[in-house]
Amino acid sequence: MTGAASDSGVNRRDFLRLAAGGATLLAAGVGCNSGEAPKAQPISAPTTSGAQRKTLRIAQWNHYVAGYDAWWDEEYTKGWGERNDCEVVVDHFDVNQTAAHADAELSQERGHDLFSLNLAAAAAYEDHVIDHREIIEEVERQIGPMTPLAKRAVFNPKTDKYLGFSDFWSSSPVHYRTDLWEAVGQQPDTWDDVLTAGRRLKAGGHPVGLGISPDPESNVILTGLMHAFGSSVQDADANVVINSRATVEAVKFGTALFRSAMVEEVLGWDITSNNRYLIAGRGSLVVNSVAARRAVEEQDPVLAAKVALLPVPAGPAARLTPYVVNVYVIWKFASNRDLATRFLVDLMRDYREPVVRSGFLQLPSFPGAVRDLPAIVANDARTQPPATYGLLAGAEQWMTNLGHPGHTNGAIDEVVKTALISEMFASAARGEMSAEAAVQAAEAKIKPIYEKWRAQGKI
Secondary structure, eight states, X not given: OOOSOOOOSSOHHHHHXXXXXXXXXXXXXXXXXXXXOOOOOOSSEXXXXXXXXXXXXXXXEOOSSTTHHHHIIXXXXXXXXXXXXXXEEEEEEOGGGHHHHHHHHHHHTOSOSEEEXXXXXXXXXXXXXXXXXXXXXXXXXXXXXXXXXXHHHHEETTTTEXXXXXXXXXXXXXXXXXXXXXXXXXXXXXXXXXHHHHHHHHHTTOOEEOOOSSSHHHHHHHHHHHHHTTOOSBOTTSOBOOOSHHHHHHHHHHHHHHHHHOXXXXXXXXXXXXXXXXXXXXXXEEXXXXXXXHHHHHHOHHHHTTEEEEOOOBOSSOOOEEOOEEEEEOBTTOSOHHXXXXXXXXXHHOOHHHHHHTTTOOEESSGGGSTTHHHHHTOOTTSSSTTTTGGGGGGGGTEEOTTTTSOXXXXXXXXXXXXXHHHHHHHHHTTSSOHHHHHHHHHHHHHHHHHHHHHTTOO
């Protein structure tokens, strides 16, 4: 989900203090890029009548799209606070530090009323969050059902608990250079197209960019490559099924793609590498959220006009990939559950502005929140051609949740965090193992993770 790289909301010294439990800096109101020493703030502020105003505290990652955080912090949340006679404090952190900040708050049982998880799955925090069922049911009563991929990301069928509240999910279309692909007479509609054209594109100095690194985003995209070949880590009942002929074929394809169409550096990519690769003019193709093209539009409009979008490539079995489902959680120790609940319900009543402000990065988890979404994404005055993002109206057809064909759970989250998928692909790509051996090695490491979560009664 990479866009322009953003700084962490706290400096390194303060972050280390937070992670060690020395101070709950985010909860104390250290905002985005403040760099200031933490200042103690009261839980509620006095009103002019002498009463105490409640404070809703929200923690969330620095947004990938320029300008979104300023609107969210200074306009949307402040306006909501004024309408609801409370103060809203929003604190930001780098998305890569989500787990560290969440763990720090849990260690002290003190922090924010709403905590936004992006690359971290809510399932990892099931014992520490409330059941969000009533909030979801209220939103569904008002505007209609949650989209299935979002529901699978927040509902645990084993415990019958809603682990969080999803406001949006993101697509990850192919971004490709039309000038370069037209020169070789092809379009990246299938993974076979990417391989055959990729050989020529690399020879011409414009390799394909697909991360095979420990970065969580690379692991998610590679899981999508597995789905294209008909394989997955788990089945619908959370049984480990990665050791299959389909997975072997996916790893063989990934090896061929790496050796023929990519460069060595993809083995060490971080979350912003594919975006930088595209902006630099080197890459002929990346798979990323639309934040990547938005960043190109901002930095190099001439180049942006040459970057088109397509659904994720089709494989022999499917055209399908998981990506980010954003989830807000309310900790069991949250001070203002009532305000947090009201905020989420109000947020989803009309989600049009977050969709537009995010540059269509945020697709509503409750479709009824933006009923004219197809018209909005098909006519974007900010870009050329205006219909560039029109494919997003049908993105749910080729997007899914992490854990497909089952639910997102703590086990699949741990598999991604420990980079076992990219390790499997990289071992074969570097020639350290055969594809068969790499898949068997991955299975051997993944099974104990699932056994642990099953023993806890979570899957």
